[in-house]
Amino acid sequence: MKKYSAFALVKEAFNNHLGWGRAWRHAQPKKRYKVIIVGAGGHGLATAYYLGKNFGIRDVAVIEKGWLGGGNTGRNTTIIRSNYLQEESAAIYEKSRSLYETLSQELNYNIMFSPRGVMMLCQTEHELRAMKRTYYANRLFGVQTEMVSPMRMKEMIPIINTDGPRYPILGGLWQPRGGTARHDAVAWGYARAISSWGADIIENCEVTGIVREASKVASIQTTKGSIDCEKLCFVVAGSSSLLAELAGFRLPLESVALQALVSEPIKPVMDCVVMANTVHGYMSQSDKGEMVIGGGADGCNNYSQRGSFQHIEETVRALIETFPIISRLRQLRQWGGIVDMTGDRSPIISKTPVENIFLNCGWGTGGFKAIPGSGWATAELVAHGNPGKLAAPFSLARFVEGRMIDESIAAAVAH
């Protein structure tokens, strides 16, 4: 792996930048791997990375039906925060956020982590109470947040309209070390690292079948042939139900399109992330100057990876009251991704009914922020065959035990 540095940059400048090479190899499948990970999104790649780094397991393949990072990892609005209500969530999301702080250095790849602060608006009395509760919970778990008054908010975010007729702002929950990162770079950085130590990333290769021997999986069938494995891990977000069906079990998941859009680029107007959960809208400004706006999920389950008109319209209509400045901006692009929703809006990191198949899914509308922590926890699960402290609460068993990790009451949207 060629190390990226100022020195390398100068050297390449004299070399017409011909010597950089590919960031990761385009591998063809071998006959057999110790661990096969299905899905080269952030979570799959991070799992492979921490398997190699923390457990020395490098005989790993990551199989991807499309292109690396082309799923939700490359489609999200990149909000990173850890101010969750429940203790189990705070633990894994805060682990993740803290790994993000040093990830660029660790991977020698600039993931552009920008802890610019995340402001969650309270626009109803109910939401204000709920956010205060979250704030107290955050203090107990050591997640640094604070409540902000409307006046202070106006100072921090001058373009905000705090006294709209329909959604006045009654306060906010501020996480100063939340922020954003470059989504593609997170996937690319992990990919480069694992490829450098010999793990294979196999793109344009869809898993089409699971071959079982008794209670175990022996091999998988793909569009590039059959591959044997000792352990198999599904990390396919919105496609999880489909993969589980191939393996012969079912999951408590519903798949639905979630969409986002960006405006034309404008000069810097807002230097933090704002989330308005009541109106299902959230916004930040990219380094290019585009306003990045995420909306609510579609009204009905689907795999259309496109998103519906009325929901994007609802989001923008509501946001305009809070941010009048965006009313005349033109939309540049709009897109959708298929998110996998659980009933309690918490993820699943778990063993499955098949002995050597492991599962990471259910991140729904909010898993980008969790990529490093989730990869860390899933690697531990796959390596030991049993979950560690971070992953244990998120097992499939919680649905049987009625031990929900309820994040849906904290915020209707949970990005």
Place this chain on the structure above:
Amino acid sequence: MLLIHCPFCKNRNETEFVYGGPVGANRPDPNLVSDEEWVDYLTMVPNPMGPVYERWWHARGCDQWFIICRDTVTHEILENPSEEP
């Protein structure tokens, strides 16, 4: 936006309706099933890629609940689906 066929009001805009989710198994008698089967009933719904039966409620219309069969990829509402829910 979907154009949904209500049995009474005929084709109406999706915004008049509320989605009721995929049609799952019928509610079993909790005294007659195992814990696993009960949990299954509580947490599992069909999540296929392709046609699925689902409930809709004409909330801003005639108030009727009904079932349609919709393709989850193309959004096409199938008039003569092959199997019953």
